Amino acid sequence: MHTPVRFADDIEPLVQFIEETDGSRILEATLDKLRDGLPVKKLLTASALAVTRSSDLPPGHHGGPLHPLVGIEQRFLPILQHVALSNKHINHPNMGPYILADAEPLDSGGVEATKKAFFACVDRGLYNGADRHFLWLWDNIPHGEALDLLLTVAIPKNTLDDHYFIFPMFTWRALDWLGREHTPFLMRPAVRYVSRFPTPPPLKDIETLLDEYELLKRPLGFHTSPEETPAIGELGESITRCDAYAEIPRMLAKALADGLSLQGTGEALSIGAAGLFMRSLTGNPMDVHLHTGANLRRYLLKIEGVSLRNKLLALLTWHTGPEVRSTQNRMEPPPQPDPAAVAALPQRGQAELLDALAESIFTQPPTDWSKVTNLGQMRAVPEVKNSVNLAQQYADLGYDPNALISRLAEIVVHDNFTEMHAFKHHQATFEEFHATRLPWRWRHLVSAAQASAISYGKNMEVYEEAIELLHA
Numbered sequence: 001m002h003t004p005v006r007f008a009d010d011i012e013p014l015v016q017f018i019e020e021t022d023g024s025r026i027l028e029a030t031l032d033k034l035r036d037g038l039p040v041k042k043l044l045t046a047s048a049l050a051v052t053r054s055s056d057l058p059p060g061h062h063g064g065p066l067h068p069l070v071g072i073e074q075r076f077l078p079i080l081q082h083v084a085l086s087n088k089h090i091n092h093p094n095m096g097p098y099i100l101a102d103a104e105p106l107d108s109g110g111v112e113a114t115k116k117a118f119f120a121c122v123d124r125g126l127y128n129g130a131d132r133h134f135l136w137l138w139d140n141i142p143h144g145e146a147l148d149l150l151l152t153v154a155i156p157k158n159t160l161d162d163h164y165f166i167f168p169m170f171t172w173r174a175l176d177w178l179g180r181e182h183t184p185f186l187m188r189p190a191v192r193y194v195s196r197f198p199t200p201p202p203l204k205d206i207e208t209l210l211d212e213y214e215l216l217k218r219p220l221g222f223h224t225s226p227e228e229t230p231a232i233g234e235l236g237e238s239i240t241r242c243d244a245y246a247e248i249p250r251m252l253a254k255a256l257a258d259g260l261s262l263q264g265t266g267e268a269l270s271i272g273a274a275g276l277f278m279r280s281l282t283g284n285p286m287d288v289h290l291h292t293g294a295n296l297r298r299y300l301l302k303i304e305g306v307s308l309r310n311k312l313l314a315l316l317t318w319h320t321g322p323e324v325r326s327t328q329n330r331m332e333p334p335p336q337p338d339p340a341a342v343a344a345l346p347q348r349g350q351a352e353l354l355d356a357l358a359e360s361i362f363t364q365p366p367t368d369w370s371k372v373t374n375l376g377q378m379r380a381v382p383e384v385k386n387s388v389n390l391a392q393q394y395a396d397l398g399y400d401p402n403a404l405i406s407r408l409a410e411i412v413v414h415d416n417f418t419e420m421h422a423f424k425h426h427q428a429t430f431e432e433f434h435a436t437r438l439p440w441r442w443r444h445l446v447s448a449a450q451a452s453a454i455s456y457g458k459n460m461e462v463y464e465e466a467i468e469l470l471h472a
Contacts (some may be wrong), residue, residue: 144305162321239272
């Protein structure tokens with residue numbers, strides 16, 4: 001008879017606490033543990049283990065362990081949000097009752113035979129079999145090589161849903177902090193998700209570019225340098241001005257063939273992604289994957305064991321995910337924000353301007369949900385532009401970026417509507433700001449202000465309860 005996975009004695013009770021505590025008490029009980037000195041890392045590890053063991057992923061990508069795994073006093077608020085989301089998904093009627101069984105790794109006759117068996121399971125949508133073969137592979141090949149194998153399936157499926165790439169990659173990143181010893185278990189939902197139906201579609205247009213520009217034959221530089229700044233800026237601005245995303249892969253492939261490094265190409269993609277986000281009229285607070293997708297691809301470039309082929313395919317398929325692709329249907333002409341609108345703003349000092357920006361976000365018009373029939377087609381209200389323009393003025397005046405990052409973080413922790421999307425976007429823009437050169441780096445923080453204005457106020461129940469508990 002199958003039995004649930006059981007964890008080490010020092011963390012199993014905490015996992016059960018997250019699984020079994022009533023949702024009406026989870027915030028208060030979690031806050032008590034944090035105040036008693038429970039380490040944040042141990043709590044978030046238990047939260048990840050709990051939602052992986054006890055929450056199933058329904059059709060689509062909303063629910064189960066996906067978003068809790070990919071988004072990990074004021075400092076307690078993000079942790080409380082994460083634990084509350086895990087507890088919610090564990091106890092949601094559409095995601096359970098569910099227990100991930102302790103499965104025996106399956107060896108099909110050595111490494112190559114087990115890889116082949118994994119692909120055979122993918123071809124038939126047998127995610128249980130794929131899961132068991134992968135459990136064996138984690139123990140018998142380098143983890144980077146195993147990730148490369150999974151990405152061989154995940155990257156083509158990005159065209160069907162952005163999360164086929166995002167889910168395994170965010171989970172992989174979380175393990176950098178949680179600890180690689182948790183890799184075989186915490187990657188199980190991603191393996192099962194990636195290997196279920198539908199099967200990976202062919203990437204004919206993208207594969208053709210690899211051959212046309214001989215990207216797998218010519219030597220490609222990896223590290224960028226100051227000498228690449230003009231080429232990076234030109235490519236980033238070309239992507240920003242692009243109205244048909246299908247043109248972007250050829251831009252990237254040509255730049256690589258002309259000598260731009262892999263890192264430089266990733267940076268240019270990031271610049272262009274931020275530019276396109278600022279042009280976008282999207283009002284869907286979940287539409288953050290222009291940034292998160294570019295951010296994850298730049299991270300992927302640094303992972304040892306992942307093949308050059310998959311690194312190139314990941315870059316060239318950035319635009320293909322439905323949530324990225326849909327933004328091209330709701331675009332304003334460049335440049336955005338409108339320089340004239342920014343120039344017309346009254347001059348303010350740093351503190352006053354930060355307060356004005358925060359106030360512009362806090363006073364965004366409430367959403368009339370009776371008129372929202374499709375979240376994916378929501379358009380931003382005009383007032384979002386007020387926040388974007390103020391953020392651009394802050395950038396133009398060269399004020400302290402860390403003060404802006406901190407203020408926006410204080411706003412982001414209000415959100416529990418987006419199931420950690422707002423947190424992921426803020427983290428991505430923070431990282432991209434620091435990984436992007438002047439004069440383009442500030443567009444990431446302006447994008448962060450735009451996303452905050454879109455997501456603020458949609459649902460803040462967890463934040464409001466937590467604040468009451470913190471002040472009790």
